[in-house]
Amino acid sequence: MKIRLLLLTLIGALVVAPFSFGADEPETELETKMDKIGSAFRTLRRQISDPAKNQDSLAKLAVIRENAQASAKLEPAKTAEVPAAQQQKFVADFQAKMKEFIGLVDKVIAAVKANNNEEATKLVGVMADTQKKAHGDFQKKKKKSS
Ligand code: HEM
Incomplete structure (x- = not known):
């Protein structure tokens, strides 16, 4: 009985999986960076106020900077x-906004290096505002604006 239930669940998952994976395909190169x-x-948002996490925060900021720099060479799907x-x-305009965003990331890096967590x-709050505004301007509608 338990085995039959397991088999049914498995078959169900196999039937549904291609559709749920397909929903996000195909990813643009920019989506992958984003x-x-x-x-x-x-x-970063969770830990930016914590000086004990500064080393890891710098690592996260490096990932953000690197991918933002790569993004600045791409074009939005929109x-x-x-x-x-x-x-x-x-x-x-998109590329200029991305470069402006990188400038902001550099300011955060400098503040963390100076142990100025405040x-x-x-x-980081300004980064979140910039994200929201930029997504409104450059991201295709009807996608999640995360
Ligand atoms: C903290 C900053 C940011 C975060 C966390 C963020 C995150 C994301 C995420 C999660 C997506 C969805 C990717 C997907 O659909 O798989 C996305 C898409 C997108 N983002 Fe951002 N983003 C940020 C800043 C920006 C900035 C500054 C710009 C423009 C200058 C931008 C432009 C876009 C565009 C155009 C897309 C749609 C992808 C496409 O057209 O191919 N984002 N972003």
């Missing part, structure tokens, strides 16, 4: 939805 920024940022005549400006916490 996912890495996303998981590093989740940890570019295809913008009228052809405006696409070049759209991509240039300042670093404030700046």
Whole structure:
């Protein structure tokens, strides 16, 4: 009886799996970079006020910086939805915003290195605001705006 239940669960999972995996495919290169920024940022936000975590916070900031720099060379998927005549400006605006964001990351790195966790916490709040605004401007609608 238990085995039959297990088998049914397994078959159910096999039937459903291709659909649930398919939901997020195909990932753009930018999405892959953003996912890495996303998981590093989740940890960073939790621990940025804690000086004992500064070493790890610097590691997370390095991941964010590296992936933001790679992102600045890419184009958002939304570019295809913008009228052809405006696409070049759209991509240039995106890349400029990403460079501005990297400047902000550098300020957080400097604050953490100076053990100024109060300042670093404030700046991480600005990072979150920047993310929200940038996603509103550059991310395709109907996607989760995480
Ligand atoms: C703390 C800062 C940020 C975090 C945590 C973050 C996180 C994310 C996450 C988790 C996604 C979804 C990826 C997926 O669908 O798998 C995403 C998508 C996206 N993000 Fe960010 N992001 C940040 C900052 C920014 C900034 C500053 C920009 C623009 C200058 C930006 C532009 C985008 C775009 C355009 C997408 C859609 C991907 C595509 O078009 O291919 N993000 N981001």
